[in-house]
Amino acid sequence: MSFWPFNGKNIEMADLIGYIAACFTTFSLLPQILRIRRLKEARDVSLFLPLMIVIGSVLWSVYGVLIKSVPVIAANGVALIIALITVFFTIRYR
Amino acid sequence: MSFWPFNGKNIEMADLIGYIAACFTTFSLLPQILRIRRLKEARDVSLFLPLMIVIGSVLWSVYGVLIKSVPVIAANGVALIIALITVFFTIRYR
Numbered sequence: 404m405s406f407w408p409f410n411g412k413n414i415e416m417a418d419l420i421g422y423i424a425a426c427f428t429t430f431s432l433l434p435q436i437l438r439i440r441r442l443k444e445a446r447d448v449s450l451f452l453p454l455m456i457v458i459g460s461v462l463w464s465v466y467g468v469l470i471k472s473v474p475v476i477a478a479n480g481v482a483l484i485i486a487l488i489t490v491f492f493t494i495r496y497r
Numbered sequence: 498m499s500f501w502p503f504n505g506k507n508i509e510m511a512d513l514i515g516y517i518a519a520c521f522t523t524f525s526l527l528p529q530i531l532r533i534r535r536l537k538e539a540r541d542v543s544l545f546l547p548l549m550i551v552i553g554s555v556l557w558s559v560y561g562v563l564i565k566s567v568p569v570i571a572a573n574g575v576a577l578i579i580a581l582i583t584v585f586f587t588i589r590y591r
Contacts, residue, residue: 417563420556427553428522434545447541451528459521462514469511 425474429482432456432489439489445496453489460486519568523576526550526583533583539590547583554580 432453439445460483467475526547533539554577561569 417560420563421560424553424556424560427549427556431546431549431553434543434549438543439541442541444541447533447536447538449528449532452525455521455525455528459518459525462518462521466511466515466518469514 425478429478430485432482432485436485436489436492439492439496443496445493448493450490450493450497453486453493456486457483457490519572523572524579526576526579530579530583530586533586533590537590539587542587544584544587544591547580547587550580551577551584 435448439448460479463479464476464483467473467479529542533542554573557573558570558577561567561573
């Protein structure tokens with residue numbers, strides 16, 4: 404007997420929540436890119452932020468390859484591209 | 498027969514890479530907080546960036562509870578706190 408308050412029925416709901424969560428975290432740098440473009444200024448933006456996402460996304464993608472998870476590879480491939488664009492804009496409008 | 502170039506031995510290596518990846522993405526907002534504190538200015542920082550991380554971390558934590566994954570809950574609990582601090586500093590030094 405388990406005291407865990409959830410059962411198998413919740414797994415499909417969990418997947419849906421997981422995908423929505425992934426969208427929020429994967430695309431979180433997009434508004435930052437748009438703001439830098441609009442203000443043409445990125446002085447207050449830390450370059451380490453997108454750089455850490457770049458390194459993290461590469462490592463997550465390697466992890467995805469090793470555990471054979473296409474969603475992990477795909478989500479972090481997208482995050483990597485967005486982070487690289489953020490690095491570019493942050494340096495350009497420094 | 499599988500053409501996947503990795504086998505069971507790689508799973509431990511995968512876990513290690515996964516944990517390092519998680520550290521990079523979980524703590525990526527920390528340098529942004531430090532920069533805002535140092536410059537006392539956050540005009541160029543998009544408020545939507547930490548807000549999307551806040552929403553994403555909450556949803557990831559719910560996902561972690563539903564799939565009974567303590568690492569997912571723990572990592573996103575930490576990310577949530579860091580994102581909330583970033584929201585606070587971004588608004589304060591707007």
